[in-house]
Amino acid sequence: MNILLVHAHPEARSLNGTLARFMREHLEAAGHTVQVSDLHAMRWKATLDADDFPARDRATPFRPAGDSQQAYASGQQTRDVAAEQAKLLWADTVILQFPIWWFSMPAILKGWVDRVYAYGFAYGVGEHSERRWGDRYGEGTLAGKRAMLVVTAGGWASHYAPRGINGPIDDLLFPIQHGILYYPGFTVLPPFVVYRSDRMDAARLAQVQAELAARLDTLATVAPVPFRPQNAGDYDIPAMTLREPIAPGRTGFGIHQVEGGA
Amino acid sequence: MNILLVHAHPEARSLNGTLARFMREHLEAAGHTVQVSDLHAMRWKATLDADDFPARDRATPFRPAGDSQQAYASGQQTRDVAAEQAKLLWADTVILQFPIWWFSMPAILKGWVDRVYAYGFAYGVGEHSERRWGDRYGEGTLAGKRAMLVVTAGGWASHYAPRGINGPIDDLLFPIQHGILYYPGFTVLPPFVVYRSDRMDAARLAQVQAELAARLDTLATVAPVPFRPQNAGDYDIPAMTLREPIAPGRTGFGIHQVEGGA
Numbered sequence: 418m419n420i421l422l423v424h425a426h427p428e429a430r431s432l433n434g435t436l437a438r439f440m441r442e443h444l445e446a447a448g449h450t451v452q453v454s455d456l457h458a459m460r461w462k463a464t465l466d467a468d469d470f471p472a473r474d475r476a477t478p479f480r481p482a483g484d485s486q487q488a489y490a491s492g493q494q495t496r497d498v499a500a501e502q503a504k505l506l507w508a509d510t511v512i513l514q515f516p517i518w519w520f521s522m523p524a525i526l527k528g529w530v531d532r533v534y535a536y537g538f539a540y541g542v543g544e545h546s547e548r549r550w551g552d553r554y555g556e557g558t559l560a561g562k563r564a565m566l567v568v569t570a571g572g573w574a575s576h577y578a579p580r581g582i583n584g585p586i587d588d589l590l591f592p593i594q595h596g597i598l599y600y601p602g603f604t605v606l607p608p609f610v611v612y613r614s615d616r617m618d619a620a621r622l623a624q625v626q627a628e629l630a631a632r633l634d635t636l637a638t639v640a641p642v643p644f645r646p647q648n649a650g651d652y653d654i655p656a657m658t659l660r661e662p663i664a665p666g667r668t669g670f671g672i673h674q675v676e677g678g679a
Numbered sequence: 680m681n682i683l684l685v686h687a688h689p690e691a692r693s694l695n696g697t698l699a700r701f702m703r704e705h706l707e708a709a710g711h712t713v714q715v716s717d718l719h720a721m722r723w724k725a726t727l728d729a730d731d732f733p734a735r736d737r738a739t740p741f742r743p744a745g746d747s748q749q750a751y752a753s754g755q756q757t758r759d760v761a762a763e764q765a766k767l768l769w770a771d772t773v774i775l776q777f778p779i780w781w782f783s784m785p786a787i788l789k790g791w792v793d794r795v796y797a798y799g800f801a802y803g804v805g806e807h808s809e810r811r812w813g814d815r816y817g818e819g820t821l822a823g824k825r826a827m828l829v830v831t832a833g834g835w836a837s838h839y840a841p842r843g844i845n846g847p848i849d850d851l852l853f854p855i856q857h858g859i860l861y862y863p864g865f866t867v868l869p870p871f872v873v874y875r876s877d878r879m880d881a882a883r884l885a886q887v888q889a890e891l892a893a894r895l896d897t898l899a900t901v902a903p904v905p906f907r908p909q910n911a912g913d914y915d916i917p918a919m920t921l922r923e924p925i926a927p928g929r930t931g932f933g934i935h936q937v938e939g940g941a
Contacts, residue, residue: 427728430740463725463786466689478692481778482833482877516743519792520858521783524725528786554844571744575918579930582816582909582919584853588932592851596782615744647844656837657844668841669931670850 418637420444421508423454425515425526432614433516433569435622436629440512440567443630452504456525462497463528469495486536494535501533505559510636511603513593514567516614520589530597539601550654554595555646557602563636564603566590567629569614577612586610591670595644605642643675680899682706683770685716687777687788694876695778695831697884698891702774702829705892714766718787724759725790731757748798756797763795767821772898773865775855776829778876782851792859801863812916816857817908819864825898826865828852829891831876839874848872853932857906867904905937 422440426433437453444451454461462469467479472493488494494502505511515522522530534540539559543552552560568590570577577586590608598605609632611625632639645651645659653660664672684702688695699715706713716723724731729741734755750756756764767773777784784792796802801821805814814822830852832839839848852870860867871894873887894901907913907921915922926934 427726427743428741431742457726457728461726463790464689464719464723465780465785466719479690480693481689481780518727518743519789519796520854521789523727524786524790524793527781527783527789528725530781531786534781573917573919575920578918578920580920580934582914582921582935583858584932584935585930588850589854589858591846592782592854596845596851652844655835656840657835658837658840658842659844668847669933670846671931672842673844673846 418449418509419507420449420451420636421454421504421511422451423456423511423513423526423529425456425513425523425529427457429458431516432611432617432622433514436567436569436611436626437514439626440514440629440633443633447634452507454501454504454529456529459497461525461529462532463525465528465531469498469532471495482536482541486541489535489537498532498535501529502535502538505533505562508562510563510565511559512565512567513598515569517568517570517589520583522593534597534601542601545655547654549648550652550657552602553600553647555599555602555644556648557600560602562603563606563641564598565606565632565636566593566598566608566610568608569611571615572612574612577610588670594642595670595673599642599644605644606636606639607642645673645675680711680771681769682711682713682898683716683766683773684713685718685773685775685788685791687718687775687785687791689719691720693778694873694879694884695776698829698831698873698888699776701888701891702776702895705895709896714769716763716766716791718791721759723787723791724794725787727790727793731760731794733757744798744803748803751797751799760794760797763791764797764800767795767824770824772825772827773821774827774829775860777831779830779832779851782845784855796859796863804863807917809916811910812914812919814864815862815909817861817864817906818910819862822864824865825868825903826860827868827894827898828855828860828870828872830870831873833877834874836874839872850932856904857932857935861904861906867906868898868901869904907935907937 424437441451470484470488473484515526542557576583579585594605659672686699703713732746732750735746777788804819837843838845841847856867921934
């Protein structure tokens with residue numbers, strides 16, 4: 418299949434750089450076609466601003482959503498943004514790979530999301546009515562494609578455990594997995610997380626690569642994170658709250674997954 | 680008191696731009712001294728990379744943490760980063776103001792965190808022993824200072840409610856409030872959130888400003904979010920998991936706040 422790897426580490430000789438090369442080689446050896454967006458090598462522009470919309474009317478205030486909508490609809494986006502959207506449309510599976518910095522993605526990758534996820538492409542898609550609230554959360558431009566995070570963390574696994582001080586890793590990744598990947602339609606695969614990334618010797622690297630290879634070999638088959646689709650009856654519209662008979666009395670990120678799912 | 684406002688919106692004539700000017704004027708009228716870091720106006724460099732460490736040994740691989748540690752300890756950081764650290768040390772209260780884009784902060788502000796939060800300044804502070812795991816989560820360089828988020832969201836309040844599809848706003852902000860503000864020592868004040876930011880007429884803006892003014896008037900007195908300090912006995916060290924007698928059987932972000940707190 419076609420696989421897009423979006424890689425966001427500033428040093429090719431880092432653990433993340435090593436894992437990016439390993440993934441590309443492993444996937445190509447398995448017969449897949451791989452494109453890599455190496456954001457630092459591309460010197461990706463991280464900041465969304467009016468410069469992203471050269472055709473806009475400069476007499477009016479810049480509106481991030483409105484100007485994005487206009488540029489996307491009229492084919493007047495910048496070339497770098499349009500190229501990344503084309504890669505997303507080409508891909509069957511997208512892998513976002515990054516070190517967790519301050520409990521989220523590095524700025525350069527957030528800026529890839531902010532800029533590539535145009536209005537009309539990743540949001541503002543579909544109709545709003547009494548029965549639908551746009552094509553999002555399970556529907557949308559990227560529906561039918563799979564996406565997966567491959568991330569490193571400096572802390573220990575226990576620090577990200579269900580009672581760990583940093584917060585559970587699944588909850589820390591929810592804004593990305595649910596809010597950035599599931600929102601525009603991706604089917605989200607369980608993440609691959611490497612802890613204590615600063616304590617990596619050759620033996621442990623070999624083990625990490627073996628585990629990562631095993632995950633890559635099941636990209637097409639592994640059960641996804643069972644997020645609940647928005648427009649299939651689980652949510653009240655337009656309040657967009659989970660209907661009361663479902664997960665009664667419970668709150669939090671976890672209720673937006675089907676219980677008993679993978 | 681001394682107040683630092685870190686502002687991250689690309690358009691001065693936006694709602695966020697309007698609220699930033701309103702905050703500055705209101706705080707100065709109340710006798711406070713205000714500095715504003717207007718990241719777009721400053722053309723803030725969002726991407727952390729080797730260019731941030733001009734004095735580093737270019738023959739060796741770039742190490743984000745290690746090179747940050749070296750540059751901070753030896754006074755060889757870039758001028759823009761050192762200036763922001765000085766503002767943080769000067770401030771009694773820090774306000775981060777931004778539009779929520781893709782369930783987090785815009786890239787330019789994440790890049791402010793990635794670059795300004797140096798090793799030795801915001802992390803890698805204090806000793807690790809059987810009784811302490813560094814000065815963090817309630818201790819650290821910025822201890823004794825208050826911090827607050829002022830954010831806008833395009834969605835409705837119900838979409839961010841405890842059972843809302845986007846996830847509860849307090850959970851979405853946890854990686855920022857706990858992981859970015861509480862971690863280096865800030866006392867975290869409850870956030871100020873404006874929903875449906877794209878539907879703002881003059882009457883509603885006046886109401887929002889009145890509510891914001893009331894919050895600004897209580898910066899010194901409002902009860903903070905009662906996050907649990909790391910080194911005061913609540914956590915097992917070095918596992919950094921919440922001790923079993925506390926919030927027994929519970930998991931998730933919420934257990935890292937004292938129950939019955941504000």
